[in-house]
Amino acid sequence: MATVGTLYIDKKSPIHSLDGSIKLLMLLLWTAIVFMFTDIRVFIGLIIFGTILIKIANITFKEVKPLVMFLLIFTFFNSIFLILITPTYGSELIDQYTPIFNILGRPLTYETLWFAVTLSLKYLAILPITILFIFTTHPSRFASSLNKIGVSYKIAYAVNIALRYIPDVRDEFVNIMHAQEARGVAFRKGEANLITRFKNYNTILIPLVLSSLNRVEVVSNAMNLRGFGSRKTRTWYNGRKYGKLDFIALTLLIVGTIVGIIVSRLYLTGFWYPF
Amino acid sequence: MKKETTKPIIEFKEFNFQYRSLGSPTLKNINLSIYPGDKVLIAGPSGSGKSTLGHCLNGLIPFSYSGEITGKLVINGIEPHKTSIFHISSHVSTILQDQDGQFVGLSVGEDVAFRDENKNVPLDIMRKDVVTALKKVKMEEYINKSPQELSGGLKQRASLAGIVMSEAPILLFDEPLANLDPASGQSAMKLISDIHENNNKTTIVIEHRIEDVLAEKFDKIIIIDKGTIVASGTPTELILDGSLKKNGLREPLYVETMRYANIDFSNLDILNIQTLNTKPIKESINSWIDGVIHNKTHYPEKILKIKDLTFSYDNKENIIENINFDLYKGEIISLLGNNGAGKSTLSKVITGICKEQKGSISYLGEDIKKWSIRKRGQKIGYVMQNPNHMITQETLIDEVSFGLKLRNYKKDEILKKAEETLKICGLYPFRNWPITALSYGQKKRLSIATILALDPSILILDEPTAGQDYRHYLEFMQFIEKLSKTGISIIFITHDMHLALEYSNRAIVLSNGKIIKNDTVSNVLSDNDILSTANLKKISVSTLAEVLEIDEKLLLETFINYDHREVE
Numbered sequence: 051m052a053t054v055g056t057l058y059i060d061k062k063s064p065i066h067s068l069d070g071s072i073k074l075l076m077l078l079l080w081t082a083i084v085f086m087f088t089d090i091r092v093f094i095g096l097i098i099f100g101t102i103l104i105k106i107a108n109i110t111f112k113e114v115k116p117l118v119m120f121l122l123i124f125t126f127f128n129s130i131f132l133i134l135i136t137p138t139y140g141s142e143l144i145d146q147y148t149p150i151f152n153i154l155g156r157p158l159t160y161e162t163l164w165f166a167v168t169l170s171l172k173y174l175a176i177l178p179i180t181i182l183f184i185f186t187t188h189p190s191r192f193a194s195s196l197n198k199i200g201v202s203y204k205i206a207y208a209v210n211i212a213l214r215y216i217p218d219v220r221d222e223f224v225n226i227m228h229a230q231e232a233r234g235v236a237f238r239k240g241e242a243n244l245i246t247r248f249k250n251y252n253t254i255l256i257p258l259v260l261s262s263l264n265r266v267e268v269v270s271n272a273m274n275l276r277g278f279g280s281r282k283t284r285t286w287y288n289g290r291k292y293g294k295l296d297f298i299a300l301t302l303l304i305v306g307t308i309v310g311i312i313v314s315r316l317y318l319t320g321f322w323y324p325f
Numbered sequence: 326m327k328k329e330t331t332k333p334i335i336e337f338k339e340f341n342f343q344y345r346s347l348g349s350p351t352l353k354n355i356n357l358s359i360y361p362g363d364k365v366l367i368a369g370p371s372g373s374g375k376s377t378l379g380h381c382l383n384g385l386i387p388f389s390y391s392g393e394i395t396g397k398l399v400i401n402g403i404e405p406h407k408t409s410i411f412h413i414s415s416h417v418s419t420i421l422q423d424q425d426g427q428f429v430g431l432s433v434g435e436d437v438a439f440r441d442e443n444k445n446v447p448l449d450i451m452r453k454d455v456v457t458a459l460k461k462v463k464m465e466e467y468i469n470k471s472p473q474e475l476s477g478g479l480k481q482r483a484s485l486a487g488i489v490m491s492e493a494p495i496l497l498f499d500e501p502l503a504n505l506d507p508a509s510g511q512s513a514m515k516l517i518s519d520i521h522e523n524n525n526k527t528t529i530v531i532e533h534r535i536e537d538v539l540a541e542k543f544d545k546i547i548i549i550d551k552g553t554i555v556a557s558g559t560p561t562e563l564i565l566d567g568s569l570k571k572n573g574l575r576e577p578l579y580v581e582t583m584r585y586a587n588i589d590f591s592n593l594d595i596l597n598i599q600t601l602n603t604k605p606i607k608e609s610i611n612s613w614i615d616g617v618i619h620n621k622t623h624y625p626e627k628i629l630k631i632k633d634l635t636f637s638y639d640n641k642e643n644i645i646e647n648i649n650f651d652l653y654k655g656e657i658i659s660l661l662g663n664n665g666a667g668k669s670t671l672s673k674v675i676t677g678i679c680k681e682q683k684g685s686i687s688y689l690g691e692d693i694k695k696w697s698i699r700k701r702g703q704k705i706g707y708v709m710q711n712p713n714h715m716i717t718q719e720t721l722i723d724e725v726s727f728g729l730k731l732r733n734y735k736k737d738e739i740l741k742k743a744e745e746t747l748k749i750c751g752l753y754p755f756r757n758w759p760i761t762a763l764s765y766g767q768k769k770r771l772s773i774a775t776i777l778a779l780d781p782s783i784l785i786l787d788e789p790t791a792g793q794d795y796r797h798y799l800e801f802m803q804f805i806e807k808l809s810k811t812g813i814s815i816i817f818i819t820h821d822m823h824l825a826l827e828y829s830n831r832a833i834v835l836s837n838g839k840i841i842k843n844d845t846v847s848n849v850l851s852d853n854d855i856l857s858t859a860n861l862k863k864i865s866v867s868t869l870a871e872v873l874e875i876d877e878k879l880l881l882e883t884f885i886n887y888d889h890r891e892v893e
Contacts, residue, residue, distance in 0.1 A: 190431045214431055217473055226714045228678045232707040233715070233775065234699045234731040241699065253717040261713055268426030271389055275419045276487070277443040280411035285445050287430075287438035287455070 057184050065107035065182060069296045070192035071199045073183050076299070079307050080179040084172060086314040088143075089322040090164075093171040100178020107186050114181050125173045129166040133158060140165030143321045164323055189213045194286035203284050211269065222261060226254045333358035334495065334527050335382065340396035342381060347392075351377045353552045355396070359545075361494070364521050364528045366538055366560075369549035370573040370794040372764070378549065379499050379531050381405070384413035401494060418488040422500035424480040425472070433459070433475070434468040437486045458486040462516060476664050478509030482516065489520055496520070498530045502537055503792065506663045506820040508860040510534075514541045533794045535569060536577045536823070536865060539596065548572050564595050575795040578823070578884070579865040585887050586613035598865070602872050610873060614883045622830065624653035628782060628814055629675075629705075634684035636674050644670045645838040648684070652783065657806070657815040659825040659846070662835035663860030668818045671835070672785045677701040703732070706776035710788040712768040721747060721763075721771055722756040725778050732779065746778040750804070766797040770804070777808075784808070785816045790824055802828050822864050826850060826881070827888055834859050847881035 060066075065073075084096065104114075111118075132139065134154065140162035141147045149157035189210065196206040227237060230253045236242035237250055273279070337357040343350040351374050359365055369375040380386040387394060388410040398405060401416045421427045430436030434455050441451040459465045462482050472480060481501065488496060498517060502510040518541045521528040532538045539560055546563050548556040556568035563569055569576050576584075579598060583590070586609045594600045629652040637643045645667040652658065660668050673679040675686060677698040686693050688704055709715055718724040725743040734742065747753040750770050755763065763771065769789070776784065789805070790798045806828060809815050819825060825832050825846055832849045834842040842848075842855045849855060856862060866884050870877040 190435055210431060211429065214429060214472070218425060222714070225709065228673065229707070229709045229715050230717070231678060231698050232676050232702045233728050234702055234779070236699065236731075238698075241697065256717050257714050261711075264713075265426060267389075268421065268423045269429060271385055272421055272423075272427035273429060273439075274389065274410050275383055275385070275414055275421075276440045277411050277414050278439070280409075280414075280443060281445055283445060284442050285448060285451065287435045287442055287448070287451060289448060 058188055059109065059113060059185050060188075061108045061186075063107045063186070064295060065103060066186045066188075067293070067295060068186075068299055069198075069290065069292055070187045070195035072195075072296050072299050072303070073187055074192075074196075076303055077179050077183045079303060081176050083307065083310040083314070084175045086310065087318060088165075088168060088172070088320060089318045090168045090171055091322065092313075092318060093168070093175040096175040097171065097178060100175070100182070103182055104178055107182060109181065109185055114185065117181065118177065121173065121177055125170040128173070129170050132166050132169065133162060137162055140321070140323070144323050146323065148325075160325070161323055164325075165321060168321070188288065190286075190288040191290065194289035197284075197286065198289070204279065207278075215265065215269070218265075219258070219262060223254060223258055226257050230254060331360055334361045334363075334401055335359040336397070336399045338397040340381075340394070340398050342377060342386060342392055342394050344377075344390060344392040351392075351552050352381070355554060357547065357554060357557075359527060359529070361527055362525050363544045364518075364542070365530070366543045366546045367529060367531045367549060368533055368535065368538075368546060368569075368574055370533065370796055371766070371792075373549045374552040375531050375533075375549045376499060377552075379419075379497055379529075382495070382529065383417045383419040383497055384408075384410040414493065415491075416493050417495040417497055418491045418493040419497045419499065420481070420484050420488060420501060422503040424477045424484070424504065427484055428472045428480050431471060432468070433464065433470050433472075433483045433486075436472070436483055437490075440487060440491060454490050455486075458490045459483075461489050461520075462486045476509065477504050478506070478513065481505070481509075481513055485513075485516060485520065489524070493526075495527045495529065498528070498532075500532055501530060502532055502534050506860045507537070507822055507862040508663070508857075510537050511540065511862050514538060518542065533574060535574055539577055540865075548574065561594070561596050565590050565593075573794060573796040575823075577865050579869040581888070582610070582866050582869060582880070582884055585884075586610045598868055598872055601869070602874075607873050607875070610875060610880070613887075614875075614879060617883045617887045619882060619886050624656045624830070626654040627651050628654045628689060630687045630690075631675070632685050632687075634671070634674060634681050634686065636670060636679055636681050640682070643682075643838055645674065645835075648840055650833055650840065650843055652814050652816065654782070654814055655809055655812050656831065657809050657817070657829045659817045659819055659829040659832040660835065661820065661825055661832055661849070661859060661861060663820070666835040666859065667838040668835055669787065670838075672707060672787065672816070672818060675701075675785065676705055676707045699732075702781075703779050704781055705783045705785065706779065706781035707785045708773050708776055708787065708789070710791055712765070712772040715772040715775065716760055716768065719759055720757055721752055721760060721774075724760060724771060725774050728775050728779055742778055746774050749777065749808075750774040766793055766801065769793070769801070781813065783814045783816065785818065787818045788821075789817060789819070790821055798824075820861070822850070822861060826864060826885060834861075845882075847878045847885065850881055851877040 084093070087093070137153045137156050137158040141159040143165065144161060146161055148160040150160060151158060193206045193210045196209065197203045231237055235250050235253050236247055241247070335358070337355040340352065340355040341350050342352040355378070367375050367378060377386065380390060381398060382400065384405050386392065387406050394406050403412070403416065405413045428436050430439055437455045437458050438451050441454055446454070456465065459468060462485050464479070464482055464486060467475070467479065475483070501513050501517065505513060514537065517528065517530065520526065530538065543560050545557065546560050547554055548563070548568060550572050555572055556563055564576060564580055580595065588606055588609045631648055631650050634645060634648040635643055636645050648671060660671065662668050670679060674681050677696060693701060716724060718727050722743055725746055726739050729739040729742055744753065744756065747756050750773065752767065752771060752774060760768065760771065790801060793801060802824070805815060817824060817829060829846055832844065832846045833840055834849055834855055836859045841858060842852065850864065851867060866881055867877050870880040
C-alpha cells in the first residue's frame with residue numbers, strides 16, 4: 051500500500067536533488083521539443099538519453115513497469131486506429147505511395163506504417179522525462195519550488211494538501227463501498243448487470259462528497275488556527291535554495307532547447323521517411 | 326488556589342452568541358473568569374454549547390462561523406472578535422479533536438513546522454524549533470514519518486509538538502480523547518499536564534469523558550448545559566455536590582461505586598483515591614458486595630462458529646491469524662484491542678468483504694464460505710462507526726426502505742417493515758424528515774435501523790458510542806440491550822472500556838491479529854498483562870479495589886451487576 055498519494059520514491063541521486071521547478075521546466079520543454087519533430091531519429095535519441103537519466107536516478111524498471119505498460123498499450127491501440135481510419139495518411143504527408151494491401155477498401159501504405167511507428171516513438175519519447183518528474187520530485191519540495199518561481203503560495207500549498215488527503219479520501223471511499231456492499235448494494239461482477247452496478251456508485255458518491263466537504267471545513271479551520279494566510283509570504287520547511295547543479299541543469303536545458311528549435315526549423319523538418 | 330488579586334487572562338461578561346443560521350442563541354449570559362496558569366476543564370453533554378465556547382476562544386467564531394456576539398469577552402488584553410483569527414492564534418493555541426484533519430503536513434517534521442512556516446521563520450531556525458519540539462513530546466525518531474504511518478495518538482502528539490513552541494499563553498484542547506484507545510488517551514492527558522506544568526500556560530480542556538480526564542489534576546471544572554454555565558468549582562466540590570451527575574455527565578467509576586455503596590462523601594478527599602482506605606469505606610463496600618445478586622445468563626444456542634481464521638492482504642503478513650471463537654444467540658460480546666490489532670479486519674472477513682486465506686466460519690452449523698457479501702449481509706449486519714458513511718437517501722423512511730428494495734421485497738411489505746423498524750428504533754415520528762435534520766445520535770440509530778430492517782441475527786457494531794455523551798450513550802445501549810433480548814447477537818468493536826464492562830457478557834481481546842484473551846469482562850479487566858499488551862487500561866474501580874485491598878474481580882463483577890440492575 052502506498053503511504054502517500056504520490057509515486058515519489060525516496061532515493062539519492064543528482065536527479066533527485068534537482069529542484070522541482072527545474073524538473074517541471076524540463077518536462078515542459080522536453081515535451082515541446084518532441085512535438086516539434088516528426089523524425090524517428092530524434093525520438094530514438096531522446097529515448098536513449100532519457101533512459102540514461104533514469105539510470106542515473108537509480109530508478110529500476112520494476113518500479114515504473116505499470117506506467118510503461120500503460121503507455122505501450124495506449125500507443126499500440128493508437129497506431130491500430132491510425133492505420134484503420136487513415137491508412138494513407140503517411141503517404142499524403144510526403145506524397146509517396148507504396149501500397150501493401152487493402153484495408154477497409156483503402157490501401158494501407160508502407161509510409162503510413164512508418165508514420166505509425168514514428169508516432170508511437172513520439173509518445174514513448176515523452177515517457178522518460180515523465181517518469182523522472184513524478185518519481186524523483188518530492189511532493190512538498192515541489193510545492194515550495196512552485197512558490198519560488200512565482201506561483202502564489204496558497205495555490206502551491208493546495209498541491210500539498212491534495213497529496214496529503216488523497217490517501218485518506220481513497221480509504222474513505224473503500225470504507226463507504228464496503229458499508230453499502232454489506233447492506234446489499236451490488237458492486238461486484240455477477241451481482242447485477244453493468245448499468246445497475248455503475249448506478250450503484252451513486253450510493254458512495256453522496257456520503258463521500260458530504261464527508262469531504264466536512265473535511266475541507268476541518269482542514270481549513272486547522273490551517274487558519276495556525277496562521278496560514280496571515281502574511282504575504284511564507285517560508286518552507288522543505289524549501290531549498292537553488293544549487294550549482296540546478297544552474298548547470300538550467301543552462302543545459304536552455305542550450306538544448308535552442309539547439310532543438312534550430313534543428314527542427316532548419317534541418318530535420320517534416321516527416322522523415324528513409325526509403 | 327484562587328488568584329483573586331491577579332487579573333483574569335480570560336474574562337467573559339454577560340456574553341451571548343447566536344449562530345447566523347440558528348433562531349436562538351447557543352451561548353446565553355456567560356460570565357466566566359479564568360486566571361493565568363489555571364488548568365480548566367469545560368464539560369457538558371453533546372449540544373450543550375461547550376464546543377461553541379471553545380470556538381469563541383480561538384477565533385473560529387466569528388471568523389469561520391459567523392453570528393451575533395453581545396456582551397464582553399477579553400482574552401489576554403484583547404477583544405478577540407475585534408481582531409483577526411491570526412492575531413488570536415498568538416494568544417490561544419488550539420488542538421482540534423480531529424487528529425487527521427489537523428495534520429496538514431506530508432511528514433511529522435513538516436506538520437510541526439507549519440506554524441513557523443506561516444510566520445516566515447527562516448529555515449535554519451525552523452529546523453531547530455522542530456527538533457526541540459519533537460524532543461519535548463518524545464517523537465524525534467518520527468520526524469520523517471508520513472501521517473498514514475502514524476496512529477491517532479501519535480498524530481495528536483505531533484500536533485502537540487506543533488503548539489509547545491508557540492508563544493501563546495493559552496492552550497485549548499477540544500475533546501483530546503476522541504478516537505483514542507485508552508492507553509493513548511491516558512498518555513495524552515499526561516502529556517497535556519506536563520506541558521501545563523513545565524510551561525505555566527493556561528490550559529483549557531473541553532471533554533465529556535470525566536473518568537479519563539480526572540486521572541490528571543484540574544484547578545476548576547465548568548459545566549455547561551443548554552448554553553449556560555450550570556456549575557463551576559473544583560473537581561472535588563462538583564463531585565461532592567453531585568453536579569456532574571445532575572448535568573448528564575458520568576462521574577469517575579470508582580465514585581459511582583462508592584455512591585452505590587451509600588458511602589458518605591463529606592470530609593473525604595474524594596479525588597485522592599489513595600486516601601480512601603478507611604475502615605468505614607471498606608466495610609460499606611464489603612456489605613454492598615454481599616447484598617448484590619450475581620446473575621449469570623446462560624446462552625445455549627451457538628449461532629456463529631469461527632475456526633482457525635487467517636487473513637492477509639499480501640500473503641506475507643497475516644492481519645489476523647488463527648482466530649477461534651463462538652458466538653451464541655442473544656449474547657453481547659466486545660472485541661477489544663488497540664488500533665491495528667485486526668478488529669475491523671476480522672469483521673470484514675466475517676461479513677465477506679475480505680476473503681479468508683484459511684479457516685472457516687459457520688452460521689448455525691452451515692459453512693458460509695460460498696455465501697456472497699449480500700447474502701451474509703442479511704444474517705450478519707455490519708454497522709460502521711460513522712453513520713454518515715452509510716446514509717445515502719433523503720428521508721428516514723427512504724433510507725430504511727432502500728435496503729429492502731435492493732432485496733426485492735414487495736412494495737407494501739417494504740413500507741410495513743420500514744415503519745416497524747423505525748418504531749423499534751424510536752425514529753417513527755421523524756419518518757418523513759430529511760436526514761440532515763437529525764442529530765448525530767439519531768443518525769447512528771438510523772444507520773442501525775437500516776440494517777435491522779433486513780432481520781439480521783447478528784449485528785456487528787463498530788465503535789457504537791464514539792462521539793456520544795453519557796445521556797445518549799445510556800439511551801443507545803439500553804436500546805441495543807433490548808435488541809439482544811429479542812435474540813439478536815451483538816458484537817461490539819470498541820476501545821471504550823466502560824462499554825465493555827457494562828454491556829458485554831464476554832470480551833475478546835485482539836493483539837497483532839491474534840486473540841490473546843477470550844473471557845468474562847471482569848477477568849479481562851483485572852489482567853494487567855493483557856491490558857498493557859492491547860493498549861487498554863484499568864478502570865478506576867480496579868484502582869479502588871487495590872487501595873481497599875478487596876478482590877478486584879469481585880468488585881468489578883459486583884459493579885457490573887449492580888450498575889446493570891439499576892439501568893433496567
